[in-house]
Amino acid sequence: MLDAICAEIHNYFTRESDKYVGDYAITDGVVTPPVNLQNGQYYRIIGSIFNDGVHKFGESDLTDEVEFHGAIWAMRVPKTFIDLVGEIEAWQDQYGGLGTKDGRLALSPFTSESFGGYSYSKSAGGGSADGSSVTTWQSTFASRLSVWRKLPGCE
Numbered sequence: 001m002l003d004a005i006c007a008e009i010h011n012y013f014t015r016e017s018d019k020y021v022g023d024y025a026i027t028d029g030v031v032t033p034p035v036n037l038q039n040g041q042y043y044r045i046i047g048s049i050f051n052d053g054v055h056k057f058g059e060s061d062l063t064d065e066v067e068f069h070g071a072i073w074a075m076r077v078p079k080t081f082i083d084l085v086g087e088i089e090a091w092q093d094q095y096g097g098l099g100t101k102d103g104r105l106a107l108s109p110f111t112s113e114s115f116g117g118y119s120y121s122k123s124a125g126g127g128s129a130d131g132s133s134v135t136t137w138q139s140t141f142a143s144r145l146s147v148w149r150k151l152p153g154c155e
Helices: 002-009 079-095
Strands: 019-027 030-032 042-046 053-056 065-074 110-115 118-123
Touching: 002 042, 002 053, 002 079
Parallel strands: none
Antiparallel strands: 019 030, 019 065, 042 053, 042 065, 110 118
């Protein structure tokens, strides 16, 4: 989810000096040549067939790959942002199942009322940044994410 949130706010918490471009291989979950990362640090892989996305150094979640030309971005993610990501993940687990079959309760963009054999539904308003009335993690956390938001192309 960290990858999706960083993409949404156009911010991967990197500096130009944190971006390494070259030819890489991944064997037994280890990137070679190595990039200067701290244990527990997040990093982004770009250009890989199997491993594009955000990963955490020291956790072996990479798929072996003979060779790829791409980039590895060492991320400098603030703890307060990681805490917010945890809140978003919890919210998504509870409310993100709009239209799913797993039986979870989902937020509805409508309010309903019925009495005396008559019922109606109307839009509850609010909603998401795209103008729809469906509540999403993006709309729910927009104001708190705005602190870290960058313009597109500036990530």
